[in-house]
Amino acid sequence: MSNSTMLKNKTLAIIATDGFEQSELLEPKRELETRGAKTHIISINGNESIRAWDQKDWGKTVSVDIQIEDANIADYDAVILPGGQMNPDILRTDKKVVAFIKSASAQDNIKAIAAICHGPWLLVEADLVKGKHVTSYPSIQTDLKNAGAHWQDKTVVIDGKLLTSRNPDDIPNFIEAICQKLTS
Template sequence: MSNSTMLKNKTLAIIATNGFEQSELLEPKRELEARGAKTQVISINGNDSIRGWDEKDWGDSVSVDKQIEDANLADYDGVILPGGQMNPDILRTDESVVAFIKSAAQLSKIKVIASICHGPWLLVEAGLVKGKQVTSYPSIRTDLKNAGANWQDNTVVTDGKLVTSRNPDDIPNFVDAISQKLTS
């Protein structure tokens, strides 16, 4: 199977809001689409577009496909949670987002819940890390450990449906792990 068709018929929900780490949304989105997946950016607060954070300043805007309250989990094969500091911190206070992630963990159709950088804060909020092997940006390691996770300093860590990575340098391994979960 060619790279451009390996994820054909797979649809991924990318949940983000203003302040997402630009590379952690755009690069996985682009690479997964190049492998044949469809992606939908899902946000909150009626945003038609959301703006990324590009290292030290505001970055590009990305169009929003759906609002969280309009997203039907059964339409997706996986969920991606980009990082950045602002994005997951805002999203983890939104009950609809947390409920969506909790439900994704229980729905057998969902093959992967992938989270990078500070994105695992959302996994903590959804109660999904207790007893799980995970990684993240080092500054939230204690938050994950306090929530019962077994934190590791690796480019990518998989445990059940969960795929976690540390930072933008890990994106190639992150995307490969997502692809493996979707095709296994």
């Protein structure tokens, strides 16, 4: 199977809002689409576009494909949660986002719930980390441990459907792990 067809017929939900870490959304989106996947940017509050945070300042603007209240978990094969500090902090207060992520864990069609950097905050809010092995940006490890997770300092940690990574340096391994989950 060639890289360009590896993820053919796979549709991935990328949940984000203003302040997502630019590289943690755009690089996986681009690479997963190159491998044949369809991606949908899902957001909140009627946003037609969302703006990235690019390390130290505002970055690119990305079009939103669908609002969380219109998204159907049955349409997706994986959920991807980019980090940045602002993005997951805003999203974890949105009940529809938390319910969507929580329902993803119970759906057979969902092969991966992949969160990077501060994205695992959403896994905590959805009550998905208790007893699970995870990683994240180091500054939120205490939050994960307090929620009952077993935090590890690794580029990628996989526990069931949960797939977590630490930071932008881990993106290549993050992408490969998502591909493996979707094709196994």
